[in-house]
Amino acid sequence: MLRFTLKRLLTAVVVLLILTLVVFLMTRLIPSNPAIVYVGPKAPPEVIARVTAELGLDRPIFVQYFEYLGGLFTGDWGNSLSTKRPVLLELATRLPATLELIAAAMAIAALGGVTLGVLAVRRPGRILDGAIRFLSIGGVSMPAFWLGLLLQLFFVGNLKLLPATGQFSNALEYTNPITPVTNFALFDSLITGNWAAFGDGLQHLILPAITLAAYPLGLMARMVRSAMLEVLGQDHIFTARAYGLPERVVHWKLALKNALPSTVTVFGLSIAYALTGTFFVEVVFNWPGIGQFITAAMVAVDYPTIMAVTLLGAAAYLLSNFVVDVVQAKIDPRVRIS
């Protein structure tokens, strides 16, 4: 297990190193001069030349690269070209909101996906199975940004049930301000007993979380269904049924347990999806997470931010794969031994 873990980590470090080099070279080879992005397109040439020197863009590219690499380790990831503030700070202040959204969406996806997947195999090929199949394929075909708008149209426009955008109501800042403890705003409101803020935050969370959950939910329902079908065809299930165990126990206890490894794998895939999917959802719901900042940075060719996002994206992807592998080894002895 330890060797397995170390090998994984080493691969991750190598991937990250190559990635920094590739993206760094790409940011320097692009046609648009980052200095022009920094000062604006209408700046006179002498200002551009000065900023080019200030940003160190006139030095040999490998010197620049190693300086950048050094900065990565000392916490200096460069300043955002759009806001002129440190990229790391910009991302760190926004990350908690994004993580809360992803956590909520993944909880919905896992609960819903497993439930639908297990219900689908009660009578394979019948109406319920077909409906669940349509629902899950529909879920993975739905553009998240469009689903978000439809939900706003229905729940905000027609029913007037839920707030459309943001993480909390604006007035909350004055009536029930949240005391920051962990900087995860919703979590903080819960542990400090700020119920007004917690309720308000939950209401704001529902629509974006459902929107982000649609794709993973569909993916998981499909996967659980096919894993369950495979397990249900095995001998031990036949024996259990011969002993007269109720179908409820056979499905939810015996079969689901053996379908768990594939479920965990697809859950990992879903987290990886949610990492990018959340950008679009955050744009639609004006969610104060990293998504809006990052999409704006991409359009503006804010290369320090793009570099940081590349690293974070790869790190998060590798981390989620790693966690899946570890969990897999925990629940499936076959993985552990081989």
Added chain:
Amino acid sequence: MTYPLLPVVPSLTPVNERFTGLRHLGRVLSRDWLAAFGLVLVVLVLVLAVFGKWIAPHPEEGAGLANIPNRNLAPGAAHWFGTDELGRDVLSRVIIGAGPALSVALFVVVAAATIGIVLGAIAGYRGGWFDTVIMRITEFFQSFPPLLLAMITVALLGAGPVNVGIALAIAWWPWYARIVRAEAASLRDRSFVEAARAMGVPTWRILYRHILRNSTTPILVQATVDIGTVVLWVGSLAFIGLGAQPPSPDWGLMVQEGRGVILNRWWISTFPGLAIFVTVLGFNLIGDALRDILDPRQTKR
């Protein structure tokens, strides 16, 4: 519902296997209502993509010409899907948008499949260092969220439909390379390939006749699902401003244009988004049924 797998028994007449795959497709569609529904949706979108110019009621508005006197009309008899902020007929814009959406998707899938097939077939057939290098490269690509990779590439290349196509092809080819490589590696030692080698058939011809033609079914299934996914991603990129620019009739861009007024003028965003959904759903429904032919447990991403 499960279907028998393709015959894995070695056969000296590889052509038969291809036709088995196609026959399966017909059987799947005739038995499976959802897949047949998917086919209807795909055909509908294809017809719009090819004949859109003649079907759209206002083709010039569809392409982007403003018609200010008709601003913001709600859906009605004259404009079934209403008109947008610049008075353009939304129905026409949605119809004209089918062409670009599908051509970008087709370009991405064909480009990614071509690169992937060539590299994957050579890697799997030859093995050795070339195989190792290619597989390391694909693993490297796969250790990164593909959509994020595409976003970053477009951001650095500059927004626009051509760059979106290039970026998505870059993000996509490793998956084809891996499929073809696996097929090629398993076909390499089969008797008909060995016989061809012994008779001195040139390598490129073995690769084409015996390796490539025997891997068509998995490639086609993958390509079908991928066209839908590419349409979805192109729309997503356009939505955040990295794809086609105004006044292009890009579906994702149109959803973005109506986003701010969704509670007042719902039709501007709703119909282009519906077009994306219908297209992706159609390809996914077919792809889902086709996947059962190959392997009921296979999955990607």
